[in-house]
Amino acid sequence: MEIGAVPVPNHAVKIKLDGKVLGELDTDSIKQLEAFNYIKNGNQLSLKLMTISESKENAFALATSPNGNLLRINKISFYDYQGETFNDEHYRKLTLEVSPSKTRDAVFLNGKPLGVLHFKKDKEALKELGVLKQGKLTPVEATLQSNFMITVMKVDPETIEYPQVWTKETQIFGQQLNQLLLQQQQQFENVAPILQKIKERPTILYATSEDKLLGLTQLVVDNHKVETVTKWLTEKDVAIAPVPAEDVPLETKKGLAVFNLVNSSIPESVYQAMTKKFGDVIESEGVYREKVRSLPDRPKSLNPPQLVVSTAKVQAIPQTLQPQISTNELKTETEATPKQELPLPNVTIDNLTEWYSAADKLGKPEAYKQRIVEVANQFKTSGQLSLQALAAMGKDTKEYESISRLTKIAQRIGDVSGQRGEDGFTYVRGRIYDLAFNPQTKDLAITQKDGEIILSLQSGKVQSNKVTPEILQAFENANTQIDKNQAQSRAKNREFHR
Numbered sequence: 001m002e003i004g005a006v007p008v009p010n011h012a013v014k015i016k017l018d019g020k021v022l023g024e025l026d027t028d029s030i031k032q033l034e035a036f037n038y039i040k041n042g043n044q045l046s047l048k049l050m051t052i053s054e055s056k057e058n059a060f061a062l063a064t065s066p067n068g069n070l071l072r073i074n075k076i077s078f079y080d081y082q083g084e085t086f087n088d089e090h091y092r093k094l095t096l097e098v099s100p101s102k103t104r105d106a107v108f109l110n111g112k113p114l115g116v117l118h119f120k121k122d123k124e125a126l127k128e129l130g131v132l133k134q135g136k137l138t139p140v141e142a143t144l145q146s147n148f149m150i151t152v153m154k155v156d157p158e159t160i161e162y163p164q165v166w167t168k169e170t171q172i173f174g175q176q177l178n179q180l181l182l183q184q185q186q187q188f189e190n191v192a193p194i195l196q197k198i199k200e201r202p203t204i205l206y207a208t209s210e211d212k213l214l215g216l217t218q219l220v221v222d223n224h225k226v227e228t229v230t231k232w233l234t235e236k237d238v239a240i241a242p243v244p245a246e247d248v249p250l251e252t253k254k255g256l257a258v259f260n261l262v263n264s265s266i267p268e269s270v271y272q273a274m275t276k277k278f279g280d281v282i283e284s285e286g287v288y289r290e291k292v293r294s295l296p297d298r299p300k301s302l303n304p305p306q307l308v309v310s311t312a313k314v315q316a317i318p319q320t321l322q323p324q325i326s327t328n329e330l331k332t333e334t335e336a337t338p339k340q341e342l343p344l345p346n347v348t349i350d351n352l353t354e355w356y357s358a359a360d361k362l363g364k365p366e367a368y369k370q371r372i373v374e375v376a377n378q379f380k381t382s383g384q385l386s387l388q389a390l391a392a393m394g395k396d397t398k399e400y401e402s403i404s405r406l407t408k409i410a411q412r413i414g415d416v417s418g419q420r421g422e423d424g425f426t427y428v429r430g431r432i433y434d435l436a437f438n439p440q441t442k443d444l445a446i447t448q449k450d451g452e453i454i455l456s457l458q459s460g461k462v463q464s465n466k467v468t469p470e471i472l473q474a475f476e477n478a479n480t481q482i483d484k485n486q487a488q489s490r491a492k493n494r495e496f497h498r
Helices: 027-034 120-128 177-198 209-214 223-235 249-253 268-278 285-293 327-334 349-361 366-382 387-417 469-497
Strands: 002-008 013-017 020-025 044-052 060-064 070-074 092-098 102-109 112-116 204-206 216-222 240-242 256-262 341-343 384-386 426-429 433-438 443-448 453-458 461-465
Touching (some): 020 027, 020 060, 044 070, 209 216, 223 240, 249 256, 249 285, 349 461, 366 384, 384 387, 387 426, 387 433, 387 443, 387 453, 387 469
Antiparallel strands (some): 013 092, 020 070, 060 070, 102 112, 204 216, 426 433, 443 453, 453 461
């Protein structure tokens, strides 16, 4: 790396309309203008503006030049034209505002700014070594470690209390060793919250293109803060669903927990507070992965507390990661009692195997599936099954059959009227429902026009399920209409060839 007191550029480029700030150019737009060496303070652009508003918080504007080039202007809801909508027919004059570079005691890595030196002692030490020079970068070999923080504590002398009796250190060792160890342990416990704060992971907002299609944003937080974050979000009536740790191994390794947030449930004030504190939503998978990988692994000695996450207020996706029958309920339902146990000659061990498979595809927790195994083992021995277990088995298998049927119809609709995207997904925009299907990964998403998730499958497994008989019937009707259209088309072809 290189160190020196040199000008450090400010990469934010604002764009003004009539002397007021409209928003900020995104990275790709800046690169387009840099190719023509046009990123200079005061340079003017002639553009037509059109507001694109996924939500008030995520609104941005597309700007079209007379040559047909497109620029994206972000954060239009955070500056002087907040709440205004543009749909221009004529060109406007806009002006670039580029913040000037400032001379800073900075560190560069691979020619790019890594950070700024803050502490006077560090600067003085580097100057003595001849490394920190005015207007010049000096190469330095060093080892970099991320995510370290320093806490500065000031103690009020008036609050210090001294012991009534002073004991020499030599008297303690050998005579009161156990007491000393207890005192040390108490000190460690008192310091633990401070150490935890120092080692706290950053909070990240992230959304892939698929997440945006489904109306979701991922919130990635330090896994020690799960209880605090969940409580705060539920108090704000934000619909959340925790992502299982095994589904996000990299984040788990780094000491992070992941939540899915339903965009439509996030109040504007809450969204603004989150982006102000945690930064804008990262939409590039590469940028997000690099940010997570840059974090140090969570030391095994700092295990997160075992927390019970309350999901009482989750409304928009109440069945995403929560089993419809809890483990305790299944245990109660499958507990055999003499009055309820009946010989069931029509039930075989294959039926129980199919039940397990259906529960797995429905995303039931491991404890739930383990209870099915226990029921199957009991059935092998006694040949009997409780009515409650039979009801639970019927409910799960019927639900899985409905989802399988809906998946087949959705795939057929996509084959007939869908548009294939570069990401491998086939997209269909319907009058009431939208769907996206990837036959290779077995991923499926069905949403209503308002963004509410009806069904979400990942690798063929259910992540979210709000399928009702009415929704299934609507897709059955669409499937029947396809049959009719194809039959009419075949009849016309036969008539044509006669």
